[in-house]
Amino acid sequence: MDKIYLNKMEFYAYHGVFSEENKMGQRFYVDLVLEADLQPSATDDDLEKSVNYADGYQLVKEVIENNTFNLVETIAETISTEVFAQFQIVERLTVKVTKPDPPIPGHYESVAIEITRERK
Template identity: 30%
Template sequence: MDQLQIKDLEIFAYHGLFPSEKELGQKFVISASLSYDMTKAATELDLTASVHYGELCQQWTTWFQESTEDLIETVAYKLVERTFETYPLVQEIELELKKPWAPVHLPLDTCSVTIRRRKQRAFIALGSNMGDKQANLEQAIDKLQARGIHILKESSVLTTEPWGGVDQDSFANQVIEVETWLPASVLLETLLAIESELGRVREVHWGPRLIDLDLLFVEDQVIYTDDLILPHPYITERLFVLEPLAEIAPHFIHPILKQPIRYLVDQLEQGNA
């Protein structure tokens, strides 16, 4: 993908763990690469399809100086976050933040941190069977958007019978496709935080829930850790997930089974017949 390169932008600011760093300040140096499609800007002279690097450098300077942080990792992360928020056309950012005057007291040219993030698409299943179910789904989506997660598609809301053998009310189920630069593990943490904010209490396994947010896919990533399994391990067993997923992404290929979602729906329906 096309890239805009900015190298060695110098900014004087007051970040650091030590009191002297916050009192006296020091020089920081930013280098970054922003990836986006430049075709429209280049061929049609469309400035809205471009990033004004002069304005961006001024914005970085303003953002950099408006607060004081202990860690340069925090500063770099916030710069990446604000840049994605301000320039939706940017698909990937690699940003290096150098601290040439770091208080190391040894021969040192500079120390730096580099953060690399790219936008990716993910699918999230939403469910609720307590209170105002429709409102619960809408609140969850609002909270995702408030965290900078862009909603690309929303399926219809389906009314489905509970799954898992626990006697309870029917569910309102939905699947959405989102775009986010958050890594899969952080996206999962975000979903759990939203569940908590909306009042979900985990008392009965597969039991009633005010809101349920399941991370189904993050592009074609396959992850197996104690905290996260991708793709979601129960996708192929749940019509209430597959049907709304097929509505918005029938041709998405399951990265392990190598089959499109529409085919997985057919398989499960035939098996239940």
């Protein structure tokens, strides 16, 4: 399966279990890997047979910025559901949501979750 990568998309949003996260907001990074047969688009040099990067970015932006979720897992699951609904070419995807500044004590670069889903 061929892959389309949208790497380290950055958003500011209001997700989290703690009330201060929903009030103050924070940064989120999303990596998205879309798996599909890209040979038809490559052979015909036709964007309509692929996934436009801008459309993929816009989909993720709308999920992240127009909703409020407690869990980053829910962000990732919602992105996966929306991708399958909007892009019929995608057969499998991986979504990684990174929270660089969660309100937990300690020294670390970030926390993240990653899910992989296949079209049913």
